[in-house]
């Protein structure tokens with residue numbers, strides 16, 4: 377069976393190579409920008425090149441594995457034991473503008489469960505890693521999550537869908553939340569939101585409508601740092617909702633988001 381630590385080591389190596397590539401080619405890559413689901417949903421030449429680098433590297437090292445990538449979709453392997461989940465640049469809009477908050481995110485899933493994950497910010501050089509059951513780390517330092525548990529003291533991050541109608545409704549939920557918490561952040565990279573919560577730079581994070589490649593690795597980092605990561609009404613984290621908070625804060629925030637109509641967004 378696959379050893380999660382070995383999967384993590386491979387992910388650390390490939391995200392380092394992809395991180396260097398996206399950082400070094402930014403000037404040129406941002407001149408080749410396409411849009412995807414809407415005019416706000418962008419993809420650059422670097423997203424595609426970094427995805428290719430990682431997928432090729434994974435399949436060279438472990439030819440039987442499956443890969444789900446944001447830009448190239450599924451590379452299926454019928455009897456794969458491991459499925460990799462890749463976002464070559466999470467926070468592509470930040471990348472486009474040169475805001476230093478984007479990340480390469482890579483997770484390894486075995487039997488439907490994420491067992492290892494890496495989130496790497498190529499600008500700050502910070503690398504977040506986790507292996508299921510063995511804790512979460514930033515550059516080798518163990519992460520233990522935020523300390524605050526009171527809603528009114530919570531610094532809460534969120535993100536918005538690319539669809540403009542959904543954004544209008546998400547803004548309405550946010551308008552109800554803002555007066556109830558310390559403040560709101562919109563970092564622009566879901567993987568970093570989850571890792572920032574894991575290290576206590578944020579108290580909580582929620583978002584509706586995000587994809588597995590946005591949260592797979594970061595959710596493991598947050599979970600291993602002691603946060604509860606879940607979805608709507610007891611469901612696992614997924615498209616409906618990804619919510620990460622200390623267990624003491626989770627239900628309060630979840631119930632408030634439901635009261636504000638998060639499930640209608």
Ligand code: IPD
Nearest residue numbers: 465466467468535536564565566
């Ligand atoms: C996006 C970022 C953003 C979140 C969006 C994601 P991308 O990922 O994580 O913070 O609000 O929902 O799609 O498109 O930059 O990889």
